[in-house]
Amino acid sequence: MTTHEAGWAHAAGALAGPSWLRPPEDVNALHPLLWSGTARRADDGGVEVGGVDLRDLLAEHNSPAYVLDEADFRARARAFRDAFKDYDVFYAGKAFLCTSVARWVQEEGLNLDVCSSGELTVALRAGVDPKRIGYHGNNKTYPELRRAVHAGVGRIIVDSFQEIDRLVEIGGEQAVMIRVTAGVEAHTHEYIATAHEDQKFGFSITNGDAWQAIQKVQEAEGLTLLGLHSHIGSQIFDSSGFEVAARRVLALHHRVSEELGVTLPELDLGGGFGIAYTTQDDPSDPAQLATEMSKIVEHECRALGIPEPHLSIEPGRAIVGPSVCTVYTVGTVKQVALDGGAVRTYVSVDGGMSDNIRTALYGADYSCTIANRRSEAPPTIARVVGKHCEAGDIVVMDEFLPADVQPGDLIAVPGTGAYCRSMASNYNHALRPPIIAVRDGGTQVLLRRETEDDLLATDMG
Structure with missing residues (x-):
């Protein structure tokens, strides 16, 4: 037993935790897979991100706060852009979006996915070229679709027959993709697996809805069918699911050519690539993903004897997720005796499910460290x-x-860039934390901290 293991056994009171959790060699170390590229522990023990000491940042901006490493964000965006150089790469606005981030996305050569009128508002305010915007959603209302069409969004990802009817009624010229479900069960949480049959997204290939939707769009005046869209889920590490999905979607793509005499120019493979939340996660880098996914499409198209369509991907959380950490202040520490003599240490912080619902919602795992000192x-x-x-x-x-x-x-x-601030709430009338961008020793407030005036602004009592 090492010195650390002996200390762990004494301090933990024989509480084992999950089977994969093992005491670290150095409890002060920052595992590079979990943290943004500029994160480091300084000689005096404090954690720095983007050259900014987190102690100084909280002294100025208070606690809790989301800290976004701008250089890391841009580097990850470029990595996907360069690895998938022959693809259109769409940043997932739903993961996290604000005006500055939308600008960064465009500056780094990426396109942008939105899935609500609010996200479209932010994108347009940021000056994103509407032609580089894809509009998602399973229940797009008539006003939402009309606004998207009039704004000139580059593509609307159609998700229902009613949506096709609404687009026809709106009129005008609009490029669309049809979202299909390929019947692939992604190895992820049920709530973020999106290509199996029993869920709300897309048209089923198996039951014929996808084919019927294709025919309906082809016959619709003003609609141009760019191609098919497939998304098998989120937080995915294994490319085998993409292989099965690509085979089924490309078979449908080929059927369109054979039976309707139409060669669809594009195919969106989705994405939802995973990131490391704990040391047990082992995400692939963009270059590896690009190689694997391109080989899958090349192989299937060669087998079908068809030309390869122009491809799109949606990395999802893989760009913004690792670029953000959330910093809290400890308020209380409590030792709780458990059955069998074990003791669990509860460390209470000044945030929680109002700024990160994912642990409660998905059972998501995270890591953490003390950021103000070495111990x-x-x-x-x-x-x-x-x-x-x-x-x-x-x-x-x-x-x-x-x-x-x-x-x-x-x-x-670490790893709180995706779906934390975007899913944050005012539960218990909590004030949502700010997003502070850091770079080269400087800070920029992207989203300010909410105030009590914000809470009362909609209260009409």
Whole structure:
């Protein structure tokens, strides 16, 4: 037993945690796979991101705060752009979107997915070329579609027969893609797997709805069918699902050519590539993904004897997810005795499910570290929890923290760029934290912290 393991056993009171969790060699280390590219622990023990000490950032902007590493974000965007150089790469606005980020996306040569009128508003305010916008959603209303058409969005991803009817009624010229479900079960949480049959998205290939939708669009005046769109889910590490989906979607693509005499020019393979939330996650880099997915399409098209369509992908969280960490302040530390004599350390912070619902919603795992100092104390298994009136208000389910964690410490949670601020709420009338961009030692407020005036602005009492 190493010194660290002995300390862990003593401090944790024999609480084992999940089977994969093992005490780290150095509880102060920042695992590079989990953190943005500029994150480092300084000589005095504080964590820096983008050359900015997180202690100084919170002293100015208060706690909690989302910290976005601009250089890392741009580097990840460029990595996908360069790896998938012959593709159209769409950034997922739903993961996180604000005016500045929309501008960065366009500046780095990416396109942008939106799935609501609000997201479209932000994109247009940022000056994003409407032709580079794709509009998603399973229940696009008539006013939403009319606005998208009049704004000149480059493509609308059609998701229902009613939507086709609405577009025809709106009139004008509009390019569309048809979202199809390929019957592929992605190895992910049920709520973020999107290509199996029993769910709300798309037209089923198996039951013939996809073929019927294709025919309907082809016959519709003013609609141009760019191609088919397939998305098998989110937080995906295994390319085998894409292989099966591509085979089924390309077979349908080929059928359109054979039976309708129409060669569809494009194909969107979706994406939803995974990121590392814990050391157990092993995401592929963009170059590897590009090679694997291009080989899949090349092989299937060669087998069918058809030309390869122009391809699009949607990396999802893989760009913004690792670029953000959330920084909290510890308020209380509580030792709770469990059955069998074990003890769990509960570390309560000044945020929680209002700024990161994913742990409560999906059972998502995260990592964390003390960000204001270095500690020589042995590691102990801790559960980082929020301040809300819910037993399920958990930020990090299990993590090794120094046994001397105490009120006033800063806790930084990496990998919080995707679906944290965008799904944040005012539960318990909490104020949503700011997004602070950091780069080269400077800071920029992208979204300010909410105030109590914001809470009362819609209260008409």
